[in-house]
Amino acid sequence: xxxxxxxxxxxxxxxxxxxxxxxxxxxxxxxxxxxxxxxxxxxxxxxxxxxxxxxxxxxxxxxxxxxxxxxxxxxxxxxxxxxxxxxxxxxxxxxxxxxxxxxxxxxxxxxxxxxxxxxxxxxxxxxxxxxxxxxxxxxxxxxxxxxxxxxxxxxxxxxxxxxxxxxxxxxxxxxxxxxxxxxxxxxxxxxxxxxxxxxxxxxxxxxxxxxxxxxxxxxxxxxxxxxxxxxx
Amino acid sequence: xxxxxxxxxxxxxxxxxxxxxxxxxxxxxxxxxxxxxxxxxxxxxxxxxxxxxxxxxxxxxxxxxxxxxxxxxxxxxxxxxxxxxxxxxxxxxxxxxxxxxxxxxxxxxxxxxxxxxxxxxxxxxxxxxxxxxxxxxxxxxxxxxxxxxxxxxxxxxxxxxxxxxxxxxxxxxxxxxxxxxxxxxxxxxxxxxxxxxxxxxxxxxxxxxxxxxxxxxxxxxxxxxxxxxxxx
DNA sequence: TATTTTAGTGAACACTGTTCACTTTTCGAA
DNA sequence: TTCGAAAAGTGAACAGTGTTCACTAAAATA
Numbered sequence: 001x002x003x004x005x006x007x008x009x010x011x012x013x014x015x016x017x018x019x020x021x022x023x024x025x026x027x028x029x030x031x032x033x034x035x036x037x038x039x040x041x042x043x044x045x046x047x048x049x050x051x052x053x054x055x056x057x058x059x060x061x062x063x064x065x066x067x068x069x070x071x072x073x074x075x076x077x078x079x080x081x082x083x084x085x086x087x088x089x090x091x092x093x094x095x096x097x098x099x100x101x102x103x104x105x106x107x108x109x110x111x112x113x114x115x116x117x118x119x120x121x122x123x124x125x126x127x128x129x130x131x132x133x134x135x136x137x138x139x140x141x142x143x144x145x146x147x148x149x150x151x152x153x154x155x156x157x158x159x160x161x162x163x164x165x166x167x168x169x170x171x172x173x174x175x176x177x178x179x180x181x182x183x184x185x186x187x188x189x190x191x192x193x194x195x196x197x198x199x200x201x202x203x204x205x206x207x208x209x210x211x212x213x214x215x216x217x218x219x220x221x222x223x224x225x226x227x228x229x230x231x232x
Numbered sequence: 233x234x235x236x237x238x239x240x241x242x243x244x245x246x247x248x249x250x251x252x253x254x255x256x257x258x259x260x261x262x263x264x265x266x267x268x269x270x271x272x273x274x275x276x277x278x279x280x281x282x283x284x285x286x287x288x289x290x291x292x293x294x295x296x297x298x299x300x301x302x303x304x305x306x307x308x309x310x311x312x313x314x315x316x317x318x319x320x321x322x323x324x325x326x327x328x329x330x331x332x333x334x335x336x337x338x339x340x341x342x343x344x345x346x347x348x349x350x351x352x353x354x355x356x357x358x359x360x361x362x363x364x365x366x367x368x369x370x371x372x373x374x375x376x377x378x379x380x381x382x383x384x385x386x387x388x389x390x391x392x393x394x395x396x397x398x399x400x401x402x403x404x405x406x407x408x409x410x411x412x413x414x415x416x417x418x419x420x421x422x423x424x425x426x427x428x429x430x431x432x433x434x435x436x437x438x439x440x441x442x443x444x445x446x447x448x449x450x451x452x453x454x455x456x457x458x459x460x461x462x463x464x
Numbered sequence: 465t466a467t468t469t470t471a472g473t474g475a476a477c478a479c480t481g482t483t484c485a486c487t488t489t490t491c492g493a494a
Numbered sequence: 495t496t497c498g499a500a501a502a503g504t505g506a507a508c509a510g511t512g513t514t515c516a517c518t519a520a521a522a523t524a
Contacts, residue, residue, distance in 0.1 A: 012521075012522070015471095016471085019471090040510085041511080041512060041513085042510085050472075051473050052473095053473065053513080053514080053515085056512095056514080057470085057472075062512065111352060114352060117416065117420040117421070119420065120267060120343060120419060120420060130426070134428065137424075142421075166445075170433075170438060170441055171445065173417070173425070173438070174442045174445045174446075176413075177410060177417045177442060178413050180413040180416065181408075181410055181411065181412035181413020181416065181417075182406075182409035182410075183413075184412065184413065185349075185405070185412055187352060188349040190358060191362060191364070192369075196401045196402075201402075206402060206405070209402055210405075210406045213398075213406045213449040213450065214406075214410070215449075216453065217445040217446060217449030217450075218445065219448075219454065221448070221451075244490075244491070244501080247502095248501090251502090272479085273482085274479085274480075282503075283503065283505070285503075285504065286503055286504075288483080289502065289503075294480095294481065
């Protein structure tokens with residue numbers, strides 16, 4: 001019933017969507033280049049030859065517009081990781097690829113990724129959102145990305161390559177933190193890797209290096225027997 | 233020679249420093265509570281009963297003032313970690329404590345820590361700063377914090393508890409990324425740990441959990457001999 | 465065709481950081 | 495102590511921001 005309406009849109013709504021997309025496209029362009037501070041409603045309006053107040057017929061506020069940019073970016077990011085996680089690679093490579101894909105996609109649009117994690121909730125907001133359930137979280141793009149990690153940990157434990165003593169949810173959060181941190185470190189301190197004495201190294205190399213260390217942290221400890229294996 | 237001058241300051245400069253400190257104190261208070269957006273020069277001036285233009289006799293710009301807030305925070309952060317790294321704890325506990333201290337200090341002042349990593353350099357800035365040498369970086373607070381990690385890795389390798397195949401500098405960056413990521417994740421998504429089905433867990437517990445996984449990632453691999461051991 | 469809804473505008477409001485001519489205060493040397 | 499210079503502090507203004515609202519023009523509907 002809804003798709004009927006959206007398929008045969010009236011020219012009015014089609015025009016409207018076109019303008020809306022034009023706004024988003026221009027906003028995307030400006031934001032990707034100059035970030036949140038470089039995206040001004042007035043400059044944006046000038047860019048698409050509209051008056052500033054016209055923007056408010058399509059978006060309730062600048063924050064709302066930004067929210068849409070960030071959300072659609074994070075959905076693309078989730079898509080990338082999801083695609084990799086469904087690959088037929090062997091487990092180790094697949095797990096590492098999830099991390100490297102996440103970091104690469106994040107650093108490819110630094111302003112987007114940083115902005116997606118830029119809000120610091122106040123105590124009141126925190127108290128209000130405390131009602132959000134686990135299931136509500138899993139419905140969000142960030143929740144889905146998180147779920148991929150939880151599944152990955154559980155799969156690794158099932159295969160006997162990850163320590164069975166690890167709690168999947170906590171461990172997924174640990175992996176996320178490590179990936180998140182590398183992405184933001186590369187975004188905010190991009191010349192940190194180049195500053196070291198080995199100039200031949202590229203960014204991608206280090207991401208793989210980091211992903212490898214992260215995965216090694218989840219392995220079955222040396223003083224524990226492997227699954228079905230015996231200790232020397 | 234310098235301390236002589238600072239000890240017998242003329243009343244003029246002492247007064248000046250007092251005003252300067254008052255500005256910083258008010259700015260610190262406002263920034264800690266409401267972040268960068270909540271700190272306005274005009275409100276700040278009103279807070280200390282001065283005119284907005286008076287601020288500019290003490291700080292060249294708002295950004296310069298903010299820079300001072302961030303820098304002094306990061307120096308405090310560095311102090312904390314430095315103190316812990318010089319403890320007489322055994323190596324494992326000390327290494328973990330470095331990470332947990334870093335994360336706890338960071339999350340204790342969320343706006344400060346986030347702001348300390350908020351700038352995204354443009355391509356031009358990046359080309360300009362590329363001249364900065366490794367030694368220049370080590371002179372900065374961030375560089376010193378980084379150095380602590382490099383030393384820690386090398387110490388662990390010397391003790392035979394960290395994989396000798398690891399490159400200390402790259403590995404230090406990996407540890408930093410993991411710690412950085414957890415700090416920012418806790419700052420920007422503070423209810424992520426509580427949302428999971430085990431409500432008894434506190435933030436501090438998870439930081440330790442994460443620090444443990446990070447350290448495990450640096451251990452000598454299971455299929456490698458320990459120090460002075462032989463390979464099968 | 466008449467009416468109502470929608471698209472779009474321009475002027476205004478309340479902010480912001482910043483500058484600058486200007487006054488007042490303070491300090492050091494004659 | 496007095497005088498001139500330097501420093502401290504101010505108010506008004508500039509350019510910019512997000513946002514609102516009464517208003518017009520155009521399109522959709524009856």
